[in-house]
Amino acid sequence: MFQSLPEVTTPLIEQALQAQKNAYAPYSKFHVGSAIIDEAGQIHSGCNVENAAYPLGQCAEAGAISAMVLSGNKLIKHIVIIGPTTDFCPPCGGCRQKIAEFADGQTQIHMVKKSGEIKTVAFKELLPFSFGFEKTDD
Template identity: 60%
Template sequence: MQQQKTLIAAAIAAMDKAYAPYSKFHVGAAILAADGKIHSGCNVENAAYPVGNCAEASAISAMVLAGQSKILAIAVAGAGDELCTPCGGCRQRIREFAEPETPILICDTKGLRYTTTLAELLPLSFGPDNLS
């Protein structure tokens, strides 16, 4: 579908904006929010390594800044032989704004490599419903 292609293209485009002078590992993420708009983010490293931001976290921040709080789909793009899946922390960050069946599109610079869901990446997750 066209919307998926646009989402993937946005994640790949975000890779180019990454600030990754240490790892040289550029990651881009793009979220399709409930308003139909795409919110992108890239990884932002820091000389004090632990305070760097993942691309998914940056995209979530952009989405929240735009007044949105529902992820309908998210694409993550990174290079390399291995699939560039969200790290453990980002799986939980995504959970805050997404349902278990929310599609997660794993991409590289050429396009879509693998489609999964949040439930597959973070089974039996703890989320906002646990606190309501």
């Protein structure tokens, strides 16, 4: 079903597909799943969770990032995003900025269509001028 990609993407796609099945999207019916592999090789997934008070919902990427941070890791090596349509599902503007907080020059974004077709881009291609502050150690 999926084209040849780095070995790391297959388990990410599987996790993102599972997350997508658990999405809570009663209003838009737009179920999204996401999965991240971090610097320690751990996989974290998330799904979108809508709310009747629209701005209070959460995107799939934000859920996966939260799970990564909860585990104690802070670098996204690869992230997969799977949407329910025949088009690629790129991260929204807010999620691009959230990803930027935990990305580096090597971070890869893999967008997967319903058909299984995959488009991979370097994060800097999605958000070339991301907003950021100089980070200090906690």
